[in-house]
Amino acid sequence: MTIQFYKYQGTGNDFVMIDDRAEKFPAEDHDLVKHLCHRRFGIGADGLILLRNKAGYDFEMVYFNADGRLGSMCGNGGRCTVAFAKFLGVFQDKTKFLAADGDHEATIERGLVSLKMNEVNGVECGTDFYFMNTGSPHYVTFGENVAEENVFEKGRSIRYNDRFKQEGTNVNFAEMRTDKSLYIRTYERGVEDETYSCGTGVTASALAASLKGLESPVKIETPGGKLEVSFKKAGEHFTDIYLTGPAVQVFKGEVPAQMVEFLA
Numbered sequence: 001m002t003i004q005f006y007k008y009q010g011t012g013n014d015f016v017m018i019d020d021r022a023e024k025f026p027a028e029d030h031d032l033v034k035h036l037c038h039r040r041f042g043i044g045a046d047g048l049i050l051l052r053n054k055a056g057y058d059f060e061m062v063y064f065n066a067d068g069r070l071g072s073m074c075g076n077g078g079r080c081t082v083a084f085a086k087f088l089g090v091f092q093d094k095t096k097f098l099a100a101d102g103d104h105e106a107t108i109e110r111g112l113v114s115l116k117m118n119e120v121n122g123v124e125c126g127t128d129f130y131f132m133n134t135g136s137p138h139y140v141t142f143g144e145n146v147a148e149e150n151v152f153e154k155g156r157s158i159r160y161n162d163r164f165k166q167e168g169t170n171v172n173f174a175e176m177r178t179d180k181s182l183y184i185r186t187y188e189r190g191v192e193d194e195t196y197s198c199g200t201g202v203t204a205s206a207l208a209a210s211l212k213g214l215e216s217p218v219k220i221e222t223p224g225g226k227l228e229v230s231f232k233k234a235g236e237h238f239t240d241i242y243l244t245g246p247a248v249q250v251f252k253g254e255v256p257a258q259m260v261e262f263l264a
Contacts, residue, residue, distance in 0.1 A: 003255040005036075007043065008084060010076035010113075010247045012196025012224020016043050017084045020050040020062075027062065034068030036255065043253070046188070046195050047074060049081050051088070058091045060098045065190025073101040073135025075199020075243045079113040082106040083247035101135040117203055117241040123211065130208035134241075137169045138204035142212070146175040146183055151194040155187020170198060174205040181219040182209055196224030199243050203229050207238050 001024065006017040016036050018025055026032060027050060036042040047065055054060035061081045065071040078099060085091060086108055094107045105116040117134060124131040130140040139158055143149070155171035158164065168189035175183045184205050186198035206218035206229035217230035227245035231238045 001260055002257045003036075003260060004252070005043065005255065006084060006087075006252045007045070007250040008080035008247060009224075009250055010080045010197065010199065011222055011227055011245055013074075013076035013080075013198060014045045014196075014250070015077050015080050016045045016048040017080065018048070018050050019084075019088060021053045021059075023052060025050055027064075030064075030068035032068075032260065033064045034066070037064075037066040037068070043255070046191050047071060047077055049074075049077055049084075051081060051084060051090075054098050057098045057103075058095045059085050061100075063100060067190050067192070069190065071100065071136075071190055073099050073118075073200055075115065075117065075135065075201075075203055076197055076245075076247075077199070078104060079106070079115050079199065079243065079245065079247040082108065082113050082115065083249070087249065099135070111246055112244055113247045114242050114244040115199075117200075117243055120207060120238040120241065121236070123208065123236045125211065130204070130211065131169070132204050132207065134200040134203045134207070136200045137164075137167070138172055138201055139164070139169050140172045140174055140201075140205050140208040142174050142176060142208075144175060146173045146185055149173050149185060151185045151187050155194065156192070159187060159189055159192075170201050172198070172201045172205045174209065176209060176212070176214065180214060181221065182206065182214075183221050185223060194223075197222035197227070199227070199245075202227050203241060203243050207231065207233075207241075210238075211236070 050062040186201040
């Protein structure tokens with residue numbers, strides 16, 4: 001079986017995208033998924049996404065982390081899947097799809113994908129961190145000179161501490177700038193490294209920043225580019241959360257049958 005794929009990136013968060021509406025991709029083969037995401041022996045990506053048919057929706061997004069395992073919601077991956085579905089002609093301007101954390105709606109306008117995230121009801125406020133689930137679990141800490149932070153070491157130490165080592169968490173290092181924007185770097189579980197951007201992570205960071213006085217919409221810069229998060233807030237209950245930014249097709253290709261058979 002030859003695998004046809006497309007490569008997409010959303011502010012540097014990159015994904016192998018596969019049109020699997022015929023459901024021929026061996027989704028249970030986690031070693032194959034891991035290999036395809038490998039940056040030396042495969043295509044190279046932060047994750048792999050299958051676009052499938054789903055009754056009652058325009059499509060379903062099935063997301064795998066780079067380690068080959070099924071993942072929770074991925075915000076930038078969701079935006080890239082929306083762009084991919086639009087490219088395939090699945091919808092025109094507005095769509096409704098199913099992901100790991102439930103229903104999502106999205107629109108595309110002037111090359112920007114605006115993705116509606118699920119509501120967040122409750123935030124754990126620690127002495128030096130915020131913790132919440134924005135489709136994936138996120139630990140957010142604020143500081144200065146985040147560009148100089150050792151995200152890999154500090155993020156890994158939190159992700160594998162006694163509290164989080166079983167289920168894991170993503171770890172965000174956020175800096176509030178004088179222009180009321182945020183600069184964010186993220187260590188992602190499943191990738192087990194820093195990524196150029198994390199959609200659910202910037203969403204969590206924007207919501208956390210609102211508890212420190214920042215108002216919607218929040219403009220955000222990551223190492224991979226710029227995003228915006230808008231929301232409505234009532235205490236620690238957040239609704240109408242939208243993650244907006246670019247999603248770009250980088251290239252397309254195919255994995256030859258010999259390679260797929262070799263890994264089987």
